[in-house]
Amino acid sequence: MFGERGGEPVRLNRMRLLQRRGLTIPLSITALLVVASCTDSNQIEEPDGSVPVEWVDTASLTTYDDCETTLEAIQAKVDTAISEDAGLFGEPRGRADDGAFADEQNQTDAVESEAGQSHSETNVAVAGVDEPDTVKTNGDYIFTVIGDRLRKIDPDNADVLEERDLSERSIWDPQLLLTDNELVLLYNASNDSDPQNARYVIERLHLDDLETVDEVTVEGAGVDARRVEDEIRLVSSSQPEYTVRPGAGYPENQNNLRESSLDSWTPTMTVNGTEREKACDRIALPENYEGTSSLSVFSLPTGSDWENLPEPLTIMGGADTVHGTADSLYVTHSPGIWAFNGEATEVETSIFRFQFNEGEPVLTGEGTAPGRLLNQYSMSEYDSYLRVATTEHENAVGIMDGADETTTEAEVPESRSTVSVFELNGEGMDKVSEVTDLGVGEQIYSVRFIGAKGYIVTFRQTDPLYTIDLTDHENPEVTGELKITGYSAYLHPLDEFRLLGVGQEANEQGRTEGLQATIFDISKSEAEVVDQYHEPNVSSSVEWEPHAFLYWEAESLIALPYQNWHDGEGSTGVKLLRDSGDELEFITDVEHPNQSDRLDWNRNAGRTLVIDDQLWTISALGIMASDLDDFETEAWRAW
Numbered sequence: 267m268f269g270e271r272g273g274e275p276v277r278l279n280r281m282r283l284l285q286r287r288g289l290t291i292p293l294s295i296t297a298l299l300v301v302a303s304c305t306d307s308n309q310i311e312e313p314d315g316s317v318p319v320e321w322v323d324t325a326s327l328t329t330y331d332d333c334e335t336t337l338e339a340i341q342a343k344v345d346t347a348i349s350e351d352a353g354l355f356g357e358p359r360g361r362a363d364d365g366a367f368a369d370e371q372n373q374t375d376a377v378e379s380e381a382g383q384s385h386s387e388t389n390v391a392v393a394g395v396d397e398p399d400t401v402k403t404n405g406d407y408i409f410t411v412i413g414d415r416l417r418k419i420d421p422d423n424a425d426v427l428e429e430r431d432l433s434e435r436s437i438w439d440p441q442l443l444l445t446d447n448e449l450v451l452l453y454n455a456s457n458d459s460d461p462q463n464a465r466y467v468i469e470r471l472h473l474d475d476l477e478t479v480d481e482v483t484v485e486g487a488g489v490d491a492r493r494v495e496d497e498i499r500l501v502s503s504s505q506p507e508y509t510v511r512p513g514a515g516y517p518e519n520q521n522n523l524r525e526s527s528l529d530s531w532t533p534t535m536t537v538n539g540t541e542r543e544k545a546c547d548r549i550a551l552p553e554n555y556e557g558t559s560s561l562s563v564f565s566l567p568t569g570s571d572w573e574n575l576p577e578p579l580t581i582m583g584g585a586d587t588v589h590g591t592a593d594s595l596y597v598t599h600s601p602g603i604w605a606f607n608g609e610a611t612e613v614e615t616s617i618f619r620f621q622f623n624e625g626e627p628v629l630t631g632e633g634t635a636p637g638r639l640l641n642q643y644s645m646s647e648y649d650s651y652l653r654v655a656t657t658e659h660e661n662a663v664g665i666m667d668g669a670d671e672t673t674t675e676a677e678v679p680e681s682r683s684t685v686s687v688f689e690l691n692g693e694g695m696d697k698v699s700e701v702t703d704l705g706v707g708e709q710i711y712s713v714r715f716i717g718a719k720g721y722i723v724t725f726r727q728t729d730p731l732y733t734i735d736l737t738d739h740e741n742p743e744v745t746g747e748l749k750i751t752g753y754s755a756y757l758h759p760l761d762e763f764r765l766l767g768v769g770q771e772a773n774e775q776g777r778t779e780g781l782q783a784t785i786f787d788i789s790k791s792e793a794e795v796v797d798q799y800h801e802p803n804v805s806s807s808v809e810w811e812p813h814a815f816l817y818w819e820a821e822s823l824i825a826l827p828y829q830n831w832h833d834g835e836g837s838t839g840v841k842l843l844r845d846s847g848d849e850l851e852f853i854t855d856v857e858h859p860n861q862s863d864r865l866d867w868n869r870n871a872g873r874t875l876v877i878d879d880q881l882w883t884i885s886a887l888g889i890m891a892s893d894l895d896d897f898e899t900e901a902w903r904a905w
Contacts, residue, residue, distance in 0.1 A: 312342040327550035344557035396493040398441030401873040411440040424903040480572040485533035492590030504533040561585035576626040589642040631695035646715030714757035725753035727776035746792025755809035763789040799850040825874040
């Protein structure tokens with residue numbers, strides 16, 4: 267939140283908090299204005315002269331052909347918003363990308379490097395669409411970005427061949443993308459000259475020495491990115507920045523609004539140190555813009571320089587969740603203030619569909635769905651349709667548990683979940699059907715769409731695993747509701763007929779009791795439990811970070827990073843399970859050496875990968891190679 271320092275106005279932060287990938291966290295963005303409710307005959311009027319949005323095939327957006335008119339339109343919309351509503355404008359709680367995958371095949375299949383080694387890849391949502399992660403390998407080298415260090419590691423002996431210190435850049439959430447001949451480093455960084463403001467930085471690096479070849483920065487923070495063949499598609503978000511005086515009246519803040527510049531509202535892109543001139547005809551305003559944030563969509567080529575980039579598209583509105591396919595990039599936003607005071611709010615999620623023409627993004631559809639998405643895996647594009655799973659009134663779940671005796675059930679709307687189906691056509695996105703009232707009184711914990719079937723887990727005290735038949739897009743049908751204790755927070759297809767769930771066991775009152783992995787038979791209309799593995803007092807980061815999951819199909823090997831905090835003497839490492847078809851067999855734990863007396867979350871071995879005949883586990887402590895047959899340690903390198 268903003269405040270005053272010595273009575274002086276404070277500039278609004280462009281991005282105070284980042285949506286951490288793989289973890290559902292509250293996202294409290296700064297309030298835009300605190301004003302007294304009033305009307306004013308001197309309100310800023312919206313300009314005439316809007317022009318067709320050429321980069322939009324179908325959308326209820328407005329754009330203008332010059333920057334001055336664009337600024338006037340922004341100011342007018344925000345002026346209307348602050349004059350009609352006393353209180354705080356803000357962004358909702360964010361949902362990070364931490365769930366299951368869409369309809370394509372498992373992405374931990376082996377691939378061959380130039381040296382002929384077989385290696386695993388990042389566990390991603392959609393086949394052929396790579397996602398940024400902290401660890402990447404091409405089989406010849408392992409690249410890690412952990413803390414403030416970027417490293418290139420030799421898999422023959424675990425030697426660190428190259429290392430870059432990133433500590434002077436004040437970065438957070440560093441991620442990597444890897445192509446055949448280059449490494450791409452993505453991170454958010456504080457602005458040294460103005461520490462309150464963030465910037466999203468993307469660097470193209472030489473594989474040999476990790477030196478920067480090209481660099482792009484965008485004001486704000488990165489939301490997410492996807493790589494499809496030789497194109498990286500990115501989404502960033504920024505907040506407005508201009509001088510306000512908290513507690514001031516409407517006229518004073520209106521004057522500050524009039525004095526704001528276009529740079530106060532829209533992000534600036536810099537390529538190799540040169541600031542790009544804004545293309546104002548690529549800035550679009552929705553009808554109900556309140557001035558809370560903007561989202562930008564752009565692409566970067568791999569294998570060529572970044573000097574002549576297509577212009578970004580900027581929509582004045584928020585961005586929470588990104589889902590990418592080979593053909594589309596979906597960006598969602600759920601406006602409204604997230605209520606923690608026992609009052610459930612009505613929320614509707616906006617969905618934008620972007621497609622790319624030679625690197626240039628085009629908005630090709632808009633839609634809305636009731637409630638909020640859990641994460642990117644709540645969306646799935648299949649057979650020219652988009653399926654979206656959402657929960658309404660999810661913040662009402664559990665309110666009655668802690669309510670006083672004066673609160674009645676009728677005062678708290680029940681949560682429920684819905685799957686909405688949109689047809690994707692040349693005219694946009696048309697909602698054609700929905701199936702609703704899933705998990706009434708509960709909320710979605712995981713989603714997996716596999717072809718024409720959808721699997722949804724809701725939870726409060728028990729875990730219904732819903733099976734939804736989506737063969738007829740206009741008439742989806744719930745065919746199964748398997749109720750078991752506990753829940754699955756991540757779902758992963760083992761083969762055509764079996765689904766693995768990773769989450770927590772729970773008692774009949776819904777109290778969690780430790781790590782649980784479950785194999786489900788999904789060959790029938792309702793899923794059935796085949797086998798379960800349970801270990802008390804243990805949790806796995808796979809529950810909120812699917813990149814931590816590894817299924818090495820050649821060995822039927824499942825790797826689950828874990829934390830055990832029992833009696834304050836816990837341990838961390840990777841649990842290895844074997845899928846034998848009809849049972850889950852525990853093999854062993856792989857632990858990194860504890861080099862201190864203090865157990866720390868940083869010890870978590872957060873990534874596991876396979877190169878040839880070795881299993882590699884990577885943590886904040888170091889990197890370890892184990893034999894893939896007997897899992898004996900073959901190499902260890904402490905950071």
